[in-house]
Amino acid sequence: MAVPEVTTVRDTATIPAPATPYQGDIARYWDHEARPVNLRLGDVDGLYHHHYGIGDIDHSALGNSVGSEREKRLIAELHRLETAQADLLLDHLGPVRRDDLVVDAGCGRGGSMVMAHQRFGCDVEGVTLSAKQADFANRRARELGIERSVRAGVCNMLDTPFVSGQVAASWNNESSMYVDLQDLFAEHARILAVGGRYVTITGCWNPVYGQPSKWVSQINAHFECNIHSRREYMRAMADNRLVPQAVVDLTAATTPYWELRATSSLTTGIEEAFLNSYRDGSFQYLLIAADRV
Numbered sequence: 656m657a658v659p660e661v662t663t664v665r666d667t668a669t670i671p672a673p674a675t676p677y678q679g680d681i682a683r684y685w686d687h688e689a690r691p692v693n694l695r696l697g698d699v700d701g702l703y704h705h706h707y708g709i710g711d712i713d714h715s716a717l718g719n720s721v722g723s724e725r726e727k728r729l730i731a732e733l734h735r736l737e738t739a740q741a742d743l744l745l746d747h748l749g750p751v752r753r754d755d756l757v758v759d760a761g762c763g764r765g766g767s768m769v770m771a772h773q774r775f776g777c778d779v780e781g782v783t784l785s786a787k788q789a790d791f792a793n794r795r796a797r798e799l800g801i802e803r804s805v806r807a808g809v810c811n812m813l814d815t816p817f818v819s820g821q822v823a824a825s826w827n828n829e830s831s832m833y834v835d836l837q838d839l840f841a842e843h844a845r846i847l848a849v850g851g852r853y854v855t856i857t858g859c860w861n862p863v864y865g866q867p868s869k870w871v872s873q874i875n876a877h878f879e880c881n882i883h884s885r886r887e888y889m890r891a892m893a894d895n896r897l898v899p900q901a902v903v904d905l906t907a908a909t910t911p912y913w914e915l916r917a918t919s920s921l922t923t924g925i926e927e928a929f930l931n932s933y934r935d936g937s938f939q940y941l942l943i944a945a946d947r948v
């Protein structure tokens with residue numbers, strides 16, 4: 656698909672004011688975020704993720720190591736599982752061509768953007784509220800020599816500068832819990848071409864449980880976010896021309912990651928809330944892939 660007039664969001668020199676005081680809080684949160692659990696994992700191979708992992712632990716990779724050697728191997732293993740998560744998201748983007756444009760909404764430090772470009776050869780635009788994150792992602796793209804194809808900008812994902820209908824695929828990787836879903840999916844539906852693909856990986860509270868559990872409330876407070884229910888995702892997609900093609904419950908697949916992470920020195924104090932809410936069924940880790948119709 657040709658993308659003649661796409662406005663890039665490359666320039667981080669002029670930073671738009673956050674649309675709301677809450678967005679200002681979130682921009683500050685991510686500007687100051689430097690948790691070792693994110694940075695030391697990214698240092699393994701230069702792909703910086705701010706999301707969780709999926710898949711079985713490779714115990715042979717950990718071996719019988721102890722002390723700092725165990726910590727080093729554990730970090731590499733957690734990072735492998737986080738990269739596997741992004742790979743699964745990309746698996747659901749569908750056939751993306753080299754001349755396509757894809758959009759990473761809430762791109763963080765840009766790990767998924769780099770992976771998308773490396774897999775498809777396409778252009779990738781990412782948006783984040785954090786100038787620090789955008790600069791980090793753009794610096795990594797320059798280091799990799801892919802800055803002409805991979806660009807991050809400081810921008811509200813509810814109000815992006817992309818031309819309507821010009822985007823082949825777009826996604827939210829653990830970033831949809833910071834916004835109203837109706838507003839979010841209206842913007843994805845606007846920028847996506849008809850037949851384009853939208854994918855999210857997200858934690859959501861399970862309506863079968865009844866209401867958000869105390870663990871879900873703890874996670875909200877920890878990250879200053881607002882986790883939505885599975886029902887809200889389905890309803891907001893249906894309201895905005897996004898028709899689910901695949902819904903994958905990744906809860907069992909992410910649990911080993913949290914169990915391993917809880918044994919590391921990089922714990923952030925939120926591990927127990929994730930494990931308890933996954934175990935009591937109040938919280939789910941979900942991938943939803945939808946067609947823009």
Ligand SMILES: C[S@@+](CC[C@H](N)C(=O)[O-])C[C@H]1O[C@@H](n2cnc3c(N)ncnc32)[C@H](O)[C@@H]1O
Nearest residue numbers: 704705706761762763783784811812828830833
């Ligand atoms: C948990 S991080 C996920 C980062 C990235 N998707 C990843 O997988 O590594 C959440 C991201 O959402 C972004 N975000 C939250 N609200 C946003 C908004 N309204 N517009 C743009 N980005 C937003 C934050 O700036 C942050 O980069």
